[in-house]
Amino acid sequence: MSEDLREKVKKHYGAIAGKVQTGGSSCCCGTSCCSSVVNPSLFYESDYLKGLPDEAVTASLGCANPLVLADLEEGEVVLDLGSGGGIDVLAASKYVGPGGKVYGLDMTDEMLALANQNKERMGVTNVEFLKGYIEDIPLPDSSVDVVMSNCVINLSPDKEKVFREIYRVLRPGGRVAIGDIVSLKEVPEVIRRAAEMWVGCIAGALNIDVYRQLLAKAGFREVEVRPEHVYTKSIIESLAGDTTNLSPGDLEKVDGAFAGALIGATK
Ligand SMILES: C[S@@+](CC[C@H](N)C(=O)[O-])C[C@H]1O[C@@H](n2cnc3c(N)ncnc32)[C@H](O)[C@@H]1O
Numbered sequence: 662m663s664e665d666l667r668e669k670v671k672k673h674y675g676a677i678a679g680k681v682q683t684g685g686s687s688c689c690c691g692t693s694c695c696s697s698v699v700n701p702s703l704f705y706e707s708d709y710l711k712g713l714p715d716e717a718v719t720a721s722l723g724c725a726n727p728l729v730l731a732d733l734e735e736g737e738v739v740l741d742l743g744s745g746g747g748i749d750v751l752a753a754s755k756y757v758g759p760g761g762k763v764y765g766l767d768m769t770d771e772m773l774a775l776a777n778q779n780k781e782r783m784g785v786t787n788v789e790f791l792k793g794y795i796e797d798i799p800l801p802d803s804s805v806d807v808v809m810s811n812c813v814i815n816l817s818p819d820k821e822k823v824f825r826e827i828y829r830v831l832r833p834g835g836r837v838a839i840g841d842i843v844s845l846k847e848v849p850e851v852i853r854r855a856a857e858m859w860v861g862c863i864a865g866a867l868n869i870d871v872y873r874q875l876l877a878k879a880g881f882r883e884v885e886v887r888p889e890h891v892y893t894k895s896i897i898e899s900l901a902g903d904t905t906n907l908s909p910g911d912l913e914k915v916d917g918a919f920a921g922a923l924i925g926a927t928k
Pocket residue numbers: 670671674695696720721722723724742743744745746747748749766767768769772793794795796810811812813816817
């Protein structure tokens with residue numbers, strides 16, 4: 662991944678973390694932010710978020726609830742790639758209990774600071790936030806039971822490397838539970854770029870079949886990619902209001918072209 666691109670992504674998420682720390686929300690619709698198109702309360706049932714600090718919930722930038730697929734058990738070791746303000750890590754910590762462990766990995770200092778503040782607010786001891794890249798995970802081979810991630814892998818220009826790294830750190834029989842944006846049909850590049858302004862996170866979204874193929878190529882079995890929240894033209898219009906830079910014809914083309922999906926697989 663080019664350092665330049667990494668620095669841009671870090672700057673972007675660093676600014677969002679700063680905003681949340683000063684009492685704002687993570688929502689940055691219209692600024693190409695990778696944020697929840699669908700309100701997170703629609704995909705996180707209240708049980709998952711019970712006991713989490715408000716600051717972790719308002720920092721949510723995900724596009725699905727990976728915990729639904731993760732089916733975590735007490736004592737398991739979990740890794741969340743691109744953990745942001747820590748929402749999924751802190752939620753997972755409740756399910757694995759004191760005998761388990763949840764790692765959150767992120768490259769952005771401000772996000773790690775926010776996540777550590779949220780960890781202190783919640784008072785959990787089975788959580789550790791690590792600094793690093795999802796393309797080069799700083800954990801040993803076969804050391805993790807479940808790898809989660811939420812709306813992060815689409816940001817990586819080297820997704821095959823990310824999948825190989827996930828495979829490496831998972832123990833045999835370990836599970837993948839990912840929320841991510843996928844593309845469901847082809848859209849001309851110029852329209853994809855214009856829609857990115859309003860939807861966010863779609864610029865690097867993989868086609869749904871390619872997502873399945875790349876996971877299988879990395880060695881995974883039982884691969885499932887399930888679109889959960891399809892981004893219709895009315896959702897894009899509601900985000901953009903009158904200011905959309907997409908013509909009616911463009912909106913037709915982008916209608917239903919992207920979705921927040923849940924992705925499961927087994928090593
Ligand atoms: C869209 S936010 C999602 C945060 C969190 N998963 C959530 O659901 O709220 C993306 C996060 O991934 C981190 N990130 C992006 N690319 C990364 C990479 N290559 N390695 C590590 N972290 C990355 C960013 O710093 C940011 O915190």
